[in-house]
Amino acid sequence: MALKNVIGIDHAVVMVKDLDKAAENYKRLGFTVSPRGTHSAHMGSGNYTIMFDPDYMELLGVLTPTEHNAPARSFLEKRGEGIERIAFTAVDSAAGAEEIRARGYTPVGPTDFERPVTLPNGTVSAAKFRTFQWPTAEAPGGVRIFACQHKTRETVWIPELMTHANGARRLKQVLIVSPDAATDAAHLAKMIDNAVRNEADGAIAVPSGGDRADFVFLSKDQLGKRYPGVSLDGLPDRGGAGLVIAADLAKTEQALGATGVKSGSSICVPPAAGNGTLLAFVKA
Incomplete structure (x- = not known):
């Protein structure tokens, strides 16, 4: 019986060593890249997104070492850059966390967080999420998975960011x-x-x-x-x-x-x- 509160792939997380250089590289490859997002001090990370429909890519980098981003830093040290985790779309993260708990996986979260977003008209809004993770040790093929509930889709799927020169x-x-x-x-x-x-x-x-x-x-x-x-x-x-x-x-x-x-x-x-x-x- 499939999970009811977790649907398919939401986005792929590519862990990079130098966030700004990676964004410039993806622009050269013909992608439209969002303005840089900065996460909380607790998370210590930043990102750029590459928006598609109905999914996207995320370039993720560590800005300040924290306990929270220790797994990401370990990934970069051992593997180097590349796909570090995959997010599913969560309809309801709290309910989804309980669904996987019932199947024997102790969830990490749900956790609420947000990051500032500069909109095309220059105003600043926020992208708000509620996420939960499967246990970190459960990483099939070495790839961690988590689920992401988008509370403010309009500040993530911005039409101006969804058209790419590379098609x-x-x-x-x-x-x-x-x-x-x-x-x-x-x-x-x-x-x-x-x-x-x-x-x-x-x-x-x-x-x-x-x-x-x-x-x-x-x-x-x-x-x-x-x-x-x-x-x-x-x-x-x-x-x-x-x-x-x-x-x-x-x-x-x-x-x-x-x-x-x-x-x-x-x-x-x-x-x-x-x-x-x-x-x-x-x-x-």
């Missing part, structure tokens, strides 16, 4: 490499009370819910066969590897220029050029 429209897949993809996929499926689906090349998909993006677990070798000609340098053997993004490929090709690598029906940004994240653009 990006939405997330289609989150790619997670693992030497034991079957075990890691089954782990996630249990955590979100969903089923697995076998792919033709032996990879294993876990639908995240609704019409949102799927998780795809596969070995690094399988990933290389999916995207021939694309250097996977910088990716771990186990961890978040990439994002498949539905896009207008004519715009993608023009915006990426020499950075884009044509691979089958995809146009890819290698991990080394995407802050530790393979970006595979596919026809929307």
Whole structure:
């Protein structure tokens, strides 16, 4: 029985070492990047968002070391930049936390927080959230998961931020490499009370819910066969590897220029050029 208060993927969190440099890099890749957000002193982090419909990407960086961001700092030290966690959309975080508790997972939270947002007209508002996490130790494929309830969608999904020169429209897949993809996929499926689906090349998909993006677990070798000609340098053997993004490929090709690598029906940004994240653009 699927979770009632947690629906599919909300956003992918790419952990970066230098937040402002990462934002400039993604602008060069043709993304429209939000103004920088600064979280609370307790969180000690800041972010930039890249808004799609109905999901988005978040570039996250540590501004001041705190107890709260210790797992993120540990990730950067051990892995380097890349996909550190994935958020689900929570309809009701408090109810969602109780749902996973009933399934044997002690939730972290719910926690309320907000960050200032500068709107296109220059006024300052706030983006407000209520989140909860599955236990930190429960990280299928080395990727943590949490759920995010948006209290102020209008200050996050801002129309001016949702059109991208590279034609990006939405997330289609989150790619997670693992030497034991079957075990890691089954782990996630249990955590979100969903089923697995076998792919033709032996990879294993876990639908995240609704019409949102799927998780795809596969070995690094399988990933290389999916995207021939694309250097996977910088990716771990186990961890978040990439994002498949539905896009207008004519715009993608023009915006990426020499950075884009044509691979089958995809146009890819290698991990080394995407802050530790393979970006595979596919026809929307």
